Amino acid sequence: MSREPMRSVTIKAPAKINLFLEVTGKRPDGYHDLATLFARISLSDDLTLRRTAKAGIELKVSGDPLPVKKEDNIVYKAAAAFFEAFGIKPAVEIKLVKKVPAGAGLGGGSSDAAAALKGLCRLYGVDAGRNRGKLGAVALALGSDVPFFLTEGAFSAGTGRGELLVPVRAKGRLPRIVLVYPGVPVPTGPVYRALRPSAPGEIAANLKKFQLLIRSLKSGRPLADWAPLLFNRLEEPVLPDHPAVMRARKYLIGAGAPAVLMSGSGASVFALTESRSDAAKISKILKKPDFKVFLVDFLLKS
Ligand code: C5P
Secondary structure, eight states, X not given: OOOOOOSEEEEEEEEEEEEEEEEEEEOTTSOEEEEEEEEEEEEEEEEEEEEOSSOEEEEEEEESXXXXXXXXXXXXXXXXXXXXXXXXXXXXXXXXXXXXXXXXXXXXXXXXXHHHHHHHHHHHTOOTTTTHHHHHHHHHHHOTTHHHHHSXXXXXXXXXXXXXXXXEOOOSOOOEEEEEEOSSOOOHHHHHHHOOOOOHHHHHHHHHHHHHXXXXXXXXXXXXXXXXXXXXXXXXXXXXXXXXXXXXXXXXXXXXXXXXEEOTTXXXXXXXXXXXXXXXXXXXXXXXXXXXXXXXXXXXXX
């Protein structure tokens, strides 16, 4: 069943953090297989899409500047891929307000791309549920994190490149997040290229922790129980080469944060805290000229 088309749609593109990320192997296609736990957070970009009389894809970006040409923006690519996949003649204007830092391990661009696909479905009356397979393939071709942002739940366990997703329903009170972008982006490709293979026994032990972390969230265990299970293999190649990320991590630990981890391939580092007042205290200590500090929550509903 196709939905009634709309003239204009405004949609939020929330960022993510990874509470766990182990690299389980290198694939023949050059990508890496992962075991990761994605979590959507309350920091987002905004997209407004409008059908126009003029043919083509018009993209207007404001907010945090992006160092790319319009045609290289992932939102433009997502729109072009949507029109191609569904055989629709493009005639759209997309306004993107950037607030999520780029090169930050927060999936900002990936979320923008997924929001563009969702918004275009609404605009053209394409049923996203019935076209899940097609949209999923378009999303994965745009980037490994894009399929996660097509889903709606707060937490998802991801394997494969991160596109094989199982929703995780967390119970209980969730921690508050202090998120720090240390001011210098980290490009993803070189991080995976610098990664050394890990011992199979170590990976197996980490996968047990991954399952335990998922179970802890599902059963509503307090942060203190699952904080030791947070893990990101990509800290190994990133921290020695990126002093700004190392500094942000040290500051968060020094400020007394109980659980600190880099998100994705960096550059952002986050701390989870039991209370809002602890988070506020830590974020005050973190006020450094180069750092962008965000006090955010897990996003249970987008
Ligand atoms: O898929 P995406 O464009 O986000 O990936 C950026 C780069 O990160 C890829 O070119 C690849 O080098 C690396 N990558 C990987 N394995 C993944 C995800 C990303 O090797 N699962």
